[in-house]
Amino acid sequence: MTSRHILVCLPPHTAEAAHPLATRVLCAVEEADDDDTTSYQISEGRYASHFPLVAGAPADDPRLVRSASGEPGRCAGGVLRLLDLAALRDQHAAKAADLYDTWAHATEGMPPARPWAAFAEQWGSDSPRALLAFRDQPRLKALAEIKGRTGPRQRDDDEAALISLDRAGFIDRARRRAVPGHILLELDGTWTADPAGLNSDDAAETGSTAYYEHANAYIDALPADFLVVGVDCRR
Incomplete structure (x- = not known):
């Protein structure tokens, strides 16, 4: 079974939202991916502790996806203002x-x-x-x-x-690859992937470098109240 890390980008989440954040994330992924053989995990997947939190981030904030068994001070993702992307890099x-x-x-x-x-x-x-x-x-x-x-x-x-x-x-290569997953699901449903995961890149990682540069620029340009959540995609 192959595991891929998808970063899902979403507009702001409020306490009055019709569904919990984790449900919104899964719905977004399932809508973009029509492969019925794929399974998804968020709070208990292998990437449940991908993001470090900024100091003082509230543990019970509904805009975060956290695992009870995950590392303290880390999460699968959530509102950008509470994710310490600089520390991760x-x-x-x-x-x-x-x-x-x-x-x-x-x-x-x-x-x-x-x-x-x-x-x-x-x-x-x-x-x-x-x-x-x-x-x-x-x-x-x-x-x-x-x-x-x-x-x-x-x-x-x-x-x-x-x-x-x-x-x-x-x-520099490690810093560039720190935040993005193997796949980026953008706000408009655009699905962008690291070509290395599809065995379609060259030995110089030309395609991968372009993907990670795009993904970093896209995430860094999102407003602080928007969300980025990692999903463990297995197929």
Whole structure:
């Protein structure tokens, strides 16, 4: 089963609204997605703690979607004025910096790694052989050890990015990807997706970069009383 993180944008929610916020979110997603095999989770999905809250945000605010079992001070989404997007971006940037520095130290003196594009061009981007050959390089083996992920697994986008980007570029990439999910559902029902999730992007992540830049600009331009809520979409 594939899991995708959808960010749903909605106009303001009031206490007098006919339905709870979570119900409004699910109705918006189901109206935009006509795939009957898809299931959706909000307060108990894997993204239930995606957003950090600003200091002093009331726990019982009806404009927030929070999980009883989620992390304190975090939520699946809600009114923008209570979501700390700057902190979320800083957190992802800090994690990326730590990963890059740890990896750079562990791989010091190792031969340079060939980029993912070289293997994708030789065997095809969907070829298991290409992925195995790419990961058989010393610098990629070191990354797997650092992440504790040495067994069979799908391609990790960080793998290709670490090889192709410098430290500043890798950190900027993480900051850009911090807030948006894999899919953005805009106010008018427009459904925009990261092409990497559809295996239709190039090795340079051209399409993904354009998607995340658009999603960030769209979310940042919304009024503070509008809502952005994450949904775990599984199919």
